[in-house]
Amino acid sequence: MKVVGGSNFFVGVVLLCLILFPICSLAEKKKPLRFGKGGSFKILQVADMHYADGKTTPCENVFPEQMATCSDLNTTAFLERMIHAEKPDLIVFTGDNIYASDSTDAAKSLDAAFAPAISSNIPWAAVLGNHDQESALSREGVMKHIVKLNNTLSLVNPVEARVIDGFGNYNLEVGGVEGSSFENKSVLNLYFLDSGDYSTVPSMIPGYGWIKPSQQFWFERTSKRLQRAYTAKPEAQKEPAPGLAYFHIPLPELKSLDKTNFTGVKQEGGIGISSASVNSGFFTTMVSAGDVKAVFNGHDHLNDFCGKLTGIQLCYAGGFGYHAYGLAGWARRARVVEVNLKKMEKGGWGAVNSIKTWKRLDDQHLTAIDSQVLWSKSSAGTP
Amino acid sequence: MKVVGGSNFFVGVVLLCLILFPICSLAEKKKPLRFGKGGSFKILQVADMHYADGKTTPCENVFPEQMATCSDLNTTAFLERMIHAEKPDLIVFTGDNIYASDSTDAAKSLDAAFAPAISSNIPWAAVLGNHDQESALSREGVMKHIVKLNNTLSLVNPVEARVIDGFGNYNLEVGGVEGSSFENKSVLNLYFLDSGDYSTVPSMIPGYGWIKPSQQFWFERTSKRLQRAYTAKPEAQKEPAPGLAYFHIPLPELKSLDKTNFTGVKQEGGIGISSASVNSGFFTTMVSAGDVKAVFNGHDHLNDFCGKLTGIQLCYAGGFGYHAYGLAGWARRARVVEVNLKKMEKGGWGAVNSIKTWKRLDDQHLTAIDSQVLWSKSSAGTP
Numbered sequence: 001m002k003v004v005g006g007s008n009f010f011v012g013v014v015l016l017c018l019i020l021f022p023i024c025s026l027a028e029k030k031k032p033l034r035f036g037k038g039g040s041f042k043i044l045q046v047a048d049m050h051y052a053d054g055k056t057t058p059c060e061n062v063f064p065e066q067m068a069t070c071s072d073l074n075t076t077a078f079l080e081r082m083i084h085a086e087k088p089d090l091i092v093f094t095g096d097n098i099y100a101s102d103s104t105d106a107a108k109s110l111d112a113a114f115a116p117a118i119s120s121n122i123p124w125a126a127v128l129g130n131h132d133q134e135s136a137l138s139r140e141g142v143m144k145h146i147v148k149l150n151n152t153l154s155l156v157n158p159v160e161a162r163v164i165d166g167f168g169n170y171n172l173e174v175g176g177v178e179g180s181s182f183e184n185k186s187v188l189n190l191y192f193l194d195s196g197d198y199s200t201v202p203s204m205i206p207g208y209g210w211i212k213p214s215q216q217f218w219f220e221r222t223s224k225r226l227q228r229a230y231t232a233k234p235e236a237q238k239e240p241a242p243g244l245a246y247f248h249i250p251l252p253e254l255k256s257l258d259k260t261n262f263t264g265v266k267q268e269g270g271i272g273i274s275s276a277s278v279n280s281g282f283f284t285t286m287v288s289a290g291d292v293k294a295v296f297n298g299h300d301h302l303n304d305f306c307g308k309l310t311g312i313q314l315c316y317a318g319g320f321g322y323h324a325y326g327l328a329g330w331a332r333r334a335r336v337v338e339v340n341l342k343k344m345e346k347g348g349w350g351a352v353n354s355i356k357t358w359k360r361l362d363d364q365h366l367t368a369i370d371s372q373v374l375w376s377k378s379s380a381g382t383p
Numbered sequence: 384m385k386v387v388g389g390s391n392f393f394v395g396v397v398l399l400c401l402i403l404f405p406i407c408s409l410a411e412k413k414k415p416l417r418f419g420k421g422g423s424f425k426i427l428q429v430a431d432m433h434y435a436d437g438k439t440t441p442c443e444n445v446f447p448e449q450m451a452t453c454s455d456l457n458t459t460a461f462l463e464r465m466i467h468a469e470k471p472d473l474i475v476f477t478g479d480n481i482y483a484s485d486s487t488d489a490a491k492s493l494d495a496a497f498a499p500a501i502s503s504n505i506p507w508a509a510v511l512g513n514h515d516q517e518s519a520l521s522r523e524g525v526m527k528h529i530v531k532l533n534n535t536l537s538l539v540n541p542v543e544a545r546v547i548d549g550f551g552n553y554n555l556e557v558g559g560v561e562g563s564s565f566e567n568k569s570v571l572n573l574y575f576l577d578s579g580d581y582s583t584v585p586s587m588i589p590g591y592g593w594i595k596p597s598q599q600f601w602f603e604r605t606s607k608r609l610q611r612a613y614t615a616k617p618e619a620q621k622e623p624a625p626g627l628a629y630f631h632i633p634l635p636e637l638k639s640l641d642k643t644n645f646t647g648v649k650q651e652g653g654i655g656i657s658s659a660s661v662n663s664g665f666f667t668t669m670v671s672a673g674d675v676k677a678v679f680n681g682h683d684h685l686n687d688f689c690g691k692l693t694g695i696q697l698c699y700a701g702g703f704g705y706h707a708y709g710l711a712g713w714a715r716r717a718r719v720v721e722v723n724l725k726k727m728e729k730g731g732w733g734a735v736n737s738i739k740t741w742k743r744l745d746d747q748h749l750t751a752i753d754s755q756v757l758w759s760k761s762s763a764g765t766p
Contacts, residue, residue, distance in 0.1 A: 163604070204670050204693055213599035213668055220596050221546070281664025285596055287587050310587055 033090060033123065033153070033190075034175040034183075039341040039349040041174055041188060044088035045246070046334055047298030047317035048129065049075050050099035050324035051113035057102060059322040063329065072112070074322040075332075078362045079116040082334050085366050090153075090172075091117045094298040095129025095195075095248030098142075099323055106137040107145050118150045125153050125190070127168045129248040129298065130197035130208060139197070143167035154192070158218060165212035166194030171222050177341065177349040181235050187351050188339055189226050189241055189291065191219060195249035199276070208249050208299075210280035219282075223289040240291035242352050242375060244337065250275050250297040253283045254314050257307035263372050264305030264316070264359070267327075274300050286312060293355060293375040296335065301326050304333060304359060306372060313374045318359060331361035342377065353377050416473060416506065416536070416573075417558040417566075422724040422732040424557055424571060427471035428629070429717055430681030430700035431512065432458050433482035433707035434496035440485060442705040446712065455495070457705040458715075461745045462499040465717050468749050473536075473555075474500045477681040478512025478578075478631030482706055483525075489518040490528050501533045508536050508573070510551045512631040512681065513580035513591060522580070526550035537575070541601060548595035549577030554605050560724065560732040564618050570734050571722055572609050572624055572674065574602060578632035582659070591632050591682075593663035602665075606672040623674035625735050625758060627720065633658050633680040636666045637697050640690035646755050647688030647699070647742070650710075657683050669695060676738060676758040679718065684709055687716060687742060689755060696757045701742060714744035725760065736760050 035041045051057075051072050059070035083091070093114070103109040117124040126146050133139040143156045146168075155170035172190040176182025196209020227240040252275040259266065266272050286292040287310050294306075294313035301319025308314075317335035319326045326332060335357060342353035358371040418424045434440075434455050442453035466474070476497070486492040500507040509529050516522040526539045529551075538553035555573040559565025579592020610623040635658040642649065649655050669675040670693050677689075677696035684702025691697070700718035702709045709715060718740060725736035741754040 201671050201673065204673075205667070210664075210667065212671075213596050213603050213664070216596035216664075217600040278667040278670070279662040279664055280667045281593075281596070281599075281662055284588070284593065284661040284663045287661070288584050288595075290584065290587075 032175055033172055035177045035187065035339075035341055035349065036089065037177060039177060039343065041090070041339045042086060042088045043244070043337045043339075044082055044086055044091045044334060045094060045296050045317045045337065046079060046082075046091060046320045047094045048096040048301055048319050048321050048324050049079075049093065049113050050096055050131065050321035051075060051109050052099050052102040052323055053104050053109065054112050057323050060324060061326040061328050062322065070322055072321075072323055075320065076112070076116055078320065078322075078332060078334075081362075081366060082360060083116055083120045083122065085360065086336055088122060088336070090190075091120075091122055091124040092192075092246050092296070093117075093124065093126035094246050094296060094317065095127050096131045096298060096321075096324070097126055097129065099131050099321075100134035100137070100142075101131065102323065103135050106135040106142065110142065110145055111149070114146075114149055114152070118152075121151060123151055123153050125172065125192055125246070127192050127247055128166075128194050128197075133197065139167045139194075158222070161214070161218040164214045164218055166196060166215060168192060168194045169215050169218060171226075173226070174339075176351070180348045180350070182350060185230060185235060185241070186226060187230075187241050187341065189223075189243040191222070191243060191245040191292070193219065193245065193247040195247040205276075205278050207277040208274060210249070210276040210278065211247065211282040212280065216280075216282055216285045220285060220289055223291050227291060237351060242293045242339075242355060243289075243291040244355075245286065245292050245295045247295075247297060249299050250316070251283050251295070251314065252276065252279050253309055254307070256309060257305070257314065262305040262307030263370050264303070264318075266303050266305055268300040268302045273303070283310075283312070294337070294357075296337070302330070304335075304370075306357060306370075306374065315357065315374075331363050333359045333361050335359050337374070351377070415558055416555055418560045418570065418722075418724055418732065419472065420560060422560060422726065424473070424722045425469060425471045426627070426720045426722075427465055427469055427474045427717060428477060428679050428700045428720065429462060429465075429474060429703045430477045431479040431684055431702050431704050431707050432462075432476065432496050433479055433514065433704035434458060434492050435482050435485040435706055436487050436492065437495050440706050443707060444709040444711050445705065453705055455704075455706055458703065459495070459499055461703065461705075461715060461717075464745075464749060465743060466499055466503045466505065468743065469719055471505060471719070473573075474503075474505055474507040475575075475629050475679070476500075476507065476509035477629050477679060477700065478510050479514045479681060479704075479707070480509055480512065481525075482514050482704075483517035483520070484514065485706065486518050489520040489525065493525065493528055494532070497529075497532055497535070504534060506534055506536050508555065508575055508629070510575050510630055511549075511577050511580075516580065522550045522577075541605070544597070544601040547597045547601055549579060549598060551575060551577045552598050552601060554609075556609070557722075559734070563731045563733070565733060568613060568618060568624070569609060570613075570624050570724065572606075572626040574605070574626060574628040574675070576602065576628065576630040578630040588659075588661050590660040591657060593632070593659040593661065594630065594665040595663065599663075599665055599668045603668060603672055606674050610674060620734060625676045625722075625738060626674040627738075628669065628675050628678045630678075631680060632682050633699070634666050634678070634697065635659065635662050636692055637690070639692060640688070640697065645688040645690030646753050647686070647701075649686050649688055651683040651685045656686070666693075666695070677720070677740075679720070685713070687718075687753075689740060689753075689757065698740065698757075714746050716742045716744050718742050720757070734760070
């Protein structure tokens with residue numbers, strides 16, 4: 001595990017823990033993310049667990065002979081195996097974490113769904129999908145429950161945004177290697193957004209939700225702030241640190257990708273991409289900001305591709321959960337992203353050099369497929 | 384002219400004028416817009432004057448025999464005739480007010496371009512196009528010059544928005560008839576936005592500018608504030624007061640309109656709609672806000688249609704200026720909007736009942752064409 005503190009501030013906080021437990025608990029949650037001594041940072045994306053009541057909740061779309069023994073516990077087992085196999089530095093849950101309409105107790109479903117992440121002691125982050133609030137717990141209630149769980153870095157909303165739509169908009173900074181000249185810089189920026197559930201004006205705009213101006217404005221200001229810090233001394237960089245954005249509902253721009261320019265499959269029924277029926281401009285906002293190199297969505301369980309548009313990789317993770325629609329014979333899967341730093345000539349690690357991804361299938365060997373480079377410093381700037 | 388004050392506050396300010404001239408001057412500019420005793424409010428839209436140096440600046444795209452005597456002064460004459468014929472309550476200039484690259488002195492060009500409005504004593508408002516800043520005066524400089532001119536209600540930017548992109552984002556409220564139960568309510572809301580000039584990230588996104596998240600967030604908050612006031616007592620209304628939005632560059636959504644569902648013509652070359660090459664979501668933001676019934680753009684001189692999409696009329700004004708590209712034989716034109724209040728059973732005027740529009744051509748009789756109802760209270764809510 002490469003999540004380490006290291007600053008004097010942190011040592012002070014640890015000492016204070018002996019006296020003040022609440023601060024200790026807060027410090028534990030806020031422990032900064034950081035690249036490890038090996039110069040890499042790995043993120044496991046888990047999309048659409050659709051967790052409900054555990055053992056009594058049946059699977060969907062598995063072979064008939066699997067039904068008798070298949071439940072939410074298969075989702076749990078897959079998550080445990082993925083964590084064990086990949087040993088990620090961060091686990092990101094991109095919504096529909098629970099299928100709340102089938103959940104007897106949403107809080108318990110959330111606890112059970114995230115249990116493997118919690119017990120792994122690996123930091124994790126979550127955003128909401130369109131099914132998380134389909135019980136007594138509202139979207140705000142679900143997010144408030146999540147942020148209290150152990151080892152999560154999730155936030156209900158950023159403290160610096162006085163007004164923002166949705167719940168679960170925040171960012172995380174990943175520092176350079178401890179002891180390197182980048183140790184006090186965020187060399188990788190992670191953005192988490194609430195893409196909503198359904199249209200707030202269904203009589204005019206049908207269908208799914210979208211990322212609102214308040215959220216885009218917050219993203220834009222955050223991106224600018226991070227870019228100012230990254231391009232300032234010491235180790236002033238010319239280009240912004242790469243960013244990755246995680247949210248549930250795909251953008252309408254994914255419709256312009258096809259198998260000639262993506263890796264993976266697009267086999268979701270209907271129109272193939274279940275975005276909002278309107279464009280709310282977040283793709284334009286990200287391109288303008290200039291730092292986001294890849295976007296990771298869930299929502300469409302049967303799509304698992306990555307394709308590049310105007311300099312940004314748009315990626316699905318494929319469906320993870322067993323109590324979620326899927327295809328019998330088409331394995332549940334998860335996406336892994338590995339970000340590697342540049343080895344400096346004088347030794348030590350520098351800024352981000354490359355961002356790679358692959359998926360793993362829930363089969364006997366957790367088969368890795370579709371390995372690809374999403375971004376590399378040498379090819380930066382090509383649309 | 385139906386722009387009257389009427390409140391005690393206003394009487395006080397007028398008295399203070401005798402003592403403090405600066406406040407008097409400010410009060411003159413800030414005199415609130417209001418429906419007149421006839422229950423109507425008329426707006427003249429002037430798109431793309433493209434003013435430069437006046438008499439020495441030649442016309443474009445007129446018949447060869449007209450060239451010798453045709454100049455910016457034809458634009459001035461057309462504006463004077465329009466003001467005389469329509470006697471509007473407000474004149475709105477939707478950008479490319481000057482064609483600054485052909486202007487010897489941008490400030491003088493602005494003064495001359497707006498001169499007929501200034502001397503008419505009718506309040507006027509302006510936003511920027513993509514050509515207004517093509518001289519020594521920046522976009523900020525042009526807007527700062529405009530707001531100092533007489534009788535304008537233009538603002539550089541709203542005071543309540545701490546951060547906003549562009550110059551010339553503001554709103555105006557039009558009060559109900561003095562003495563009616565709506566006299567202290569804004570029954571018609573006007574939004575003015577800076578749609579930018581060109582892409583700020585041309586290597587990734589080519590072409591024209593767009594309305595940014597900061598502006599959309601301001602619009603959204605302003606719309607919410609106005610709706611709260613309108614639906615509050617006294618005379619608490621169920622629906623928001625109708626809004627009209629004015630900005631230069633058309634939205635990409637106009638591409639989905641065609642002659643089967645619009646009134647007017649679409650004869651701009653190339654792709655027919657010179658919007659930004661990306662969607663920045665402002666159409667979605669307006670539909671979500673729920674109050675804007677019509678949008679008025681310029682930019683494409685050869686388009687003059689209005690077409691309805693998802694409950695919002697999207698309108699061009701057609702080209703107005705003679706030092707702007709056009710078509711010889713296709714008259715320069717302007718759009719008029721007339722908003723009428725509902726006559727109450729007990730007498731007096733109520734809320735807005737209908738929004739009508741027509742255009743006038745710069746021919747001998749200022750021929751009115753394409754009269755149509757853009758919105759009426761009875762048909763509200765139909766997409």
